[in-house]
Amino acid sequence: MINDNDVIETLEELEAFLRLIEIGGLGLANVEGVALATNNANGRPFIAVLDDKQQLLLGRWVSADVYENGKDMVRYGTKKLH
Incomplete structure (x- = not known):
């Protein structure tokens, strides 16, 4: 289930997407992890x-x-704002 029009172009967009996942903002149930992959x-x-x-x-x-540059963010999570 990948929408061809939804492309994460920047590391800032990746960080925002990961934060949404972390806080449950997308309404997905049973989320256990994220990974970068290739089709x-x-x-x-x-x-x-x-x-x-x-x-x-x-x-x-x-x-x-x-x-190429978001692997650590996916692996270790986003930086938390204090």
């Missing part, structure tokens, strides 16, 4: 929101820059 058919990078069985709940395409 097997065309190699296009995306961020996957996964459930406890590692099944895709939601995906958003990401730019090549976000895919």
